[in-house]
Amino acid sequence: MLTAATHQQQFGDRExxxxxxxxxxxxxxxxxxxLPMESFDELTLxxxxxxxxxxxMIGRESGFYxxxxxxxxxITLFEIETLEALARDAKIQMLPEEHRRNVTVQGVPLNHxxxxxxxxxETLLEATRLSTPCRHIEEILGKAVFxxxxxxxxxNCRILKGGVIRVGDAVRxx
Amino acid sequence: MPKxxxxxxxxxxxxxxxxxxxxxxxLADQDGWRLPAFRPGAHIDLHLANGLVRTYSxxxxxxDCRRYVVAVKREEAGRGGSRHIHDExxxxxxxxxxxxxxxxxxxxxxxxxxxxxxxxVTPFVSAILALxxxxxxxxxxxxxSMGHPSLIDMLEPAVKGGRVHLYNTLEVSPPDIKSLLxxxxxxxxxxxxxxTGMLDAFESxxxxxxxxxxHVERFTAPKLVPTLNAQPYSVVLAKSGxxxxxxxxxxxxxxxxxxxxxxxxxxxxxxxxxxxxRWTEGPPIHHDRVLSAEERAHEVIxxxxxxxxxxxxxxx
Numbered sequence: 001m002l003t004a005a006t007h008q009q010q011f012g013d014r015e016x017x018x019x020x021x022x023x024x025x026x027x028x029x030x031x032x033x034x035l036p037m038e039s040f041d042e043l044t045l046x047x048x049x050x051x052x053x054x055x056x057m058i059g060r061e062s063g064f065y066x067x068x069x070x071x072x073x074x075i076t077l078f079e080i081e082t083l084e085a086l087a088r089d090a091k092i093q094m095l096p097e098e099h100r101r102n103v104t105v106q107g108v109p110l111n112h113x114x115x116x117x118x119x120x121x122e123t124l125l126e127a128t129r130l131s132t133p134c135r136h137i138e139e140i141l142g143k144a145v146f147x148x149x150x151x152x153x154x155x156n157c158r159i160l161k162g163g164v165i166r167v168g169d170a171v172r173x174x
Numbered sequence: 175m176p177k178x179x180x181x182x183x184x185x186x187x188x189x190x191x192x193x194x195x196x197x198x199x200x201l202a203d204q205d206g207w208r209l210p211a212f213r214p215g216a217h218i219d220l221h222l223a224n225g226l227v228r229t230y231s232x233x234x235x236x237x238d239c240r241r242y243v244v245a246v247k248r249e250e251a252g253r254g255g256s257r258h259i260h261d262e263x264x265x266x267x268x269x270x271x272x273x274x275x276x277x278x279x280x281x282x283x284x285x286x287x288x289x290x291x292x293x294x295v296t297p298f299v300s301a302i303l304a305l306x307x308x309x310x311x312x313x314x315x316x317x318x319s320m321g322h323p324s325l326i327d328m329l330e331p332a333v334k335g336g337r338v339h340l341y342n343t344l345e346v347s348p349p350d351i352k353s354l355l356x357x358x359x360x361x362x363x364x365x366x367x368x369x370t371g372m373l374d375a376f377e378s379x380x381x382x383x384x385x386x387x388x389h390v391e392r393f394t395a396p397k398l399v400p401t402l403n404a405q406p407y408s409v410v411l412a413k414s415g416x417x418x419x420x421x422x423x424x425x426x427x428x429x430x431x432x433x434x435x436x437x438x439x440x441x442x443x444x445x446x447x448x449x450x451x452r453w454t455e456g457p458p459i460h461h462d463r464v465l466s467a468e469e470r471a472h473e474v475i476x477x478x479x480x481x482x483x484x485x486x487x488x489x490x
Contacts, residue, residue: 031205031207032182032207033182034182034210034273035182035203035209035210036208036209036210036239038207038208132440132441132445132446133443133445134440134441134442134443134446135441135443139273140210140273146443150445
């Protein structure tokens with residue numbers, strides 16, 4: 001007979017133990033709007049502020065249409081699975097630096113994390129809202145990615161605990 | 175209120191004058207960051223301090239994304255852009271630069287014939303640098319210039335390889351375009367940039383060619399495509415009473431931006447709702463994908479909307 005205790009032992013407590021563990025595949029920032037994102041092996045996250053050197057660091061915003069600072073957009077995440085789906089379903093090759101989010105993850109269900117907290121390496125993030133695609137990216141890339149990215153354009157987060165994140169870091173729910 | 179960022183900021187790293195009357199500018203990011211990539215023959219808009227916006231071809235190798243190089247001939251009788259660059263712009267200044275656009279599609283196997291007059295060579299300089307870097311020699315440049323050609327130093331390997339044909343029009347006639355293009359095969363492509371007379375002669379010479387085989391370079395920005403039969407209308411900001419005409423090729427969002435309207439914009443594609451605004455006179459033509467029919471009766475997503483009436487009054 002499956003008791004509550006054995007159920008928890010076998011399947012875990014859904015409230016405290018997430019059923020997924022992901023990994024950081026790529027890290028990108030750019031210091032100003034319109035400039036290409038550049039790849040880094042590690043980035044430094046400053047709690048309540050943003051990523052050192054990135055355009056959306058609170059206090060130095062210079063992103064496209066970002067003249068109104070947004071505290072919940074200190075760091076952005078994107079699923080590598082979306083890039084694979086774009087190639088497979090829409091025949092659009094989109095590179096990790098082209099989606100213009102900071103952290104490309106694998107195995108992380110970003111759309112289900114709004115309002116939740118997650119660990120990325122040693123740092124702790126709070127997911128604030130889903131990202132929306134923007135026409136600006138289409139203009140920059142010359143690729144018709146706006147519609148294919150609706151509802152899968154990444155996740156905006158606030159940085160609760162800062163530190164260094166690295167390619168290969170584990171991503172897990174908090 | 176700070177305005178939305180519409181172009182990147184570049185510092186003028188160097189200015190030189192390869193021949194009198196032609197200034198060559200090297201633009202770069204202030205921290206040496208990579209600039210947006212560009213295709214051979216692409217051009218950019220320079221947003222000059224006097225409010226003028228002027229388009230110039232990039233003439234460095236597209237593989238070199240740490241800088242943009244443009245060459246500007248002083249046009250005494252022009253509209254002021256080149257005079258400003260020649261007289262007012264100095265190294266160290268920061269100016270706005272658009273993302274590069276357009277570019278040239280070469281014939282991969284056939285000959286590519288570039289026909290240039292004077293400073294009209296600029297789009298072909300980046301094209302030739304790209305072809306040379308790839309080891310491709312299936313091209314010729316026919317370049318007419320009054321006196322010493324201005325950017326010849328950028329084409330040294332091509333000149334040594336015999337692929338550049340110069341016509342100093344102080345001494346010889348400009349090229350006979352028809353006879354240049356006559357013997358080419360069906361897989362050849364031809365490109366032209368220069369003064370009006372040269373463009374007319376080129377277009378006459380290639381009149382029978384298919385559109386895909388010929389390219390005339392004119393420095394005009396690509397037009398936005400408005401809704402079929404769209405009419406101009408006025409947008410009114412109710413709180414300030416300001417009013418401006420919205421021309422279809424400009425659109426509502428760019429007009430509101432020009433008016434310094436206090437709106438947030440994010441997706442610019444009618445899905446995020448950041449720019450939803452109440453309207454009191456219209457009616458708007460809704461192109462968004464977020465508002466319900468009930469909401470549309472009094473709200474509008476301005477980043478994608480148009481107007482069916484003569485005036486669109488917004489609660490701004």
